[in-house]
Amino acid sequence: MSVPAIILTYLAAAAGTLLLGLAAKWFDRKVTARVQYRKGPPWYQPVADVLKLLHKETLVPSTGRGAGFLIAPAIALGATALAAAMLWAPLFAHEGSFLGDLIVVIYLLVIPPLATILGASASGSPHAAVGASREMKLILAYELPFVLALLVGVIHSGWTLQLGKMAADQQGQAGATLYSISGVLAMIVAILAVQAKLGQVPFDLAEAECEIMSGVFVEYSGPPLALIYISRAMLLATLPLLLILVFWGGLKLTLTGVPAFLGKYLLLLTLVTLIRNTNPRLRIDQAVRFFWLGLTPLAVLAAVLALVGRYKGLSWL
Amino acid sequence: MAVKHWALKKSLWVYHVNTGACNNCDIEVLDLLTPRFDIERFGMILVGSPRHADVLAVTGTCTRQAMPRLQELYRQAAKPVVVLAIGSCAGAQGIFTEAYHMGSPVDETIRAVDPNAIIAYVPGCPPKPEAMIAAVVKAWDVIDTL
Numbered sequence: 001m002s003v004p005a006i007i008l009t010y011l012a013a014a015a016g017t018l019l020l021g022l023a024a025k026w027f028d029r030k031v032t033a034r035v036q037y038r039k040g041p042p043w044y045q046p047v048a049d050v051l052k053l054l055h056k057e058t059l060v061p062s063t064g065r066g067a068g069f070l071i072a073p074a075i076a077l078g079a080t081a082l083a084a085a086m087l088w089a090p091l092f093a094h095e096g097s098f099l100g101d102l103i104v105v106i107y108l109l110v111i112p113p114l115a116t117i118l119g120a121s122a123s124g125s126p127h128a129a130v131g132a133s134r135e136m137k138l139i140l141a142y143e144l145p146f147v148l149a150l151l152v153g154v155i156h157s158g159w160t161l162q163l164g165k166m167a168a169d170q171q172g173q174a175g176a177t178l179y180s181i182s183g184v185l186a187m188i189v190a191i192l193a194v195q196a197k198l199g200q201v202p203f204d205l206a207e208a209e210c211e212i213m214s215g216v217f218v219e220y221s222g223p224p225l226a227l228i229y230i231s232r233a234m235l236l237a238t239l240p241l242l243l244i245l246v247f248w249g250g251l252k253l254t255l256t257g258v259p260a261f262l263g264k265y266l267l268l269l270t271l272v273t274l275i276r277n278t279n280p281r282l283r284i285d286q287a288v289r290f291f292w293l294g295l296t297p298l299a300v301l302a303a304v305l306a307l308v309g310r311y312k313g314l315s316w317l
Numbered sequence: 318m319a320v321k322h323w324a325l326k327k328s329l330w331v332y333h334v335n336t337g338a339c340n341n342c343d344i345e346v347l348d349l350l351t352p353r354f355d356i357e358r359f360g361m362i363l364v365g366s367p368r369h370a371d372v373l374a375v376t377g378t379c380t381r382q383a384m385p386r387l388q389e390l391y392r393q394a395a396k397p398v399v400v401l402a403i404g405s406c407a408g409a410q411g412i413f414t415e416a417y418h419m420g421s422p423v424d425e426t427i428r429a430v431d432p433n434a435i436i437a438y439v440p441g442c443p444p445k446p447e448a449m450i451a452a453v454v455k456a457w458d459v460i461d462t463l
């Protein structure tokens with residue numbers, strides 16, 4: 001592909017993810033409402049939210065640092081859009097990925113929380129500062145088990161770090177990584193880490209509306225808040241894609257493959273929403289302990305099982 | 318009707334301010350979130366920060382202690398913002414008008430900061446949730462003229 005073609009594809013993928021993200025956001029709110037026996041918002045709700053925020057006033061707190069405060073949401077949005085584009089490419093064409101794109105995606109997915117910390121610290125609000133410190137601890141907590149869980153997928157597909165190849169491998173003889181003991185364990189760990197990456201309950205302690213007034217975002221208003229809203233919606237749409245690519249066989253462009261992909265996608269989205277709706281918020285020390293002492297050993301176990309399975313030829317392990 | 322007005326009307330985020338209410342109005346405000354009324358149908362949600370707010374749901378008599386804080390909250394909210402004065406207390410200080418600890422009524426307090434503020438009154442002690450929804454619908458007409 002030529003460079004303009006690649007740029008165009010990436011832009012189209014980012015725009016598509018934006019629409020998908022807004023739809024996912026609506027789905028999330030609607031399911032939440034149904035769980036609580038409410039009717040929930042109409043389908044255009046996220047669109048109205050974003051349009052409204054874009055037309056409101058931008059306020060910069062007098063104690064804050066304007067540049068860092070305003071640029072942070074843009075950084076988060078850029079990183080999320082790029083990660084989304086890099087996940088769509090291998091879904092549609094296995095050659096659409098390059099060696100090591102899994103690692104690049106992992107790096108890109110760390111940028112939105114880092115940008116959040118940057119913006120929160122620049123806002124000069126004590127609530128945001130508390131939120132930022134919690135967000136920082138949370139990153140330290142979930143990143144290790146998340147990477148270990150992805151490692152299981154890497155081991156299953158024969159040590160390849162190329163997302164396209166991983167998906168192709170799972171669609172071949174080997175079968176999806178999820179259909180093995182280590183795959184299931186890794187998926188559980190990955191879903192919980194995704195929950196934390198999305199900042200959803202039970203790991204929403206960085207925003208914690210009722211104790212620190214939406215913490216890291218407390219000072220944002222208007223267009224910057226719209227950018228945050230969009231990038232979080234896009235992240236919600238993107239992370240299930242990563243899980244499907246690494247653990248669940250990617251997308252097969254056949255008559256049965258596409259509905260199967262959609263089903264998996266909706267299932268993961270529903271799962272994330274249900275976890276959010278059925279759990280209370282954890283304290284930061286509980287969250288860190290949960291990830292380090294609970295999920296990390298589980299992920300290590302999964303990786304060991306995957307290694308044994310690979311070298312003893314037991315594909316079910 | 319411009320996109321701007323449509324979007325604002327369909328997505329009013331509410332920040333709840335208590336300026337010395339007896340807590341009864343606040344309970345009625347929370348009723349709006351329950352399955353019976355579910356204002357998320359109209360895109361309204363409760364937010365934790367005045368910076369995110371489009372509606373300040375003010376309850377209470379606006380005591381002297383609360384007065385400067387209410388003004389500060391109004392200044393912190395991103396405009397355009399609608400003020401809902403909920404309850405007889407917030408409307409005209411109700412039975413507490415003569416009390417020693419009163420500041421000025423909610424509307425005067427806000428108008429001291431911004432003479433053109435959009436203020437909707439919801440009378441009642443406490444007002445019914447339906448009345449609050451009706452007040453929001455009235456505020457929509459004003460939003461259209463912005």
Ligand code: SF4
Nearest residue numbers: 339341342404405406
């Ligand atoms: S209007 Fe009535 S219910 Fe509401 S705060 Fe005042 S006294 Fe309480």
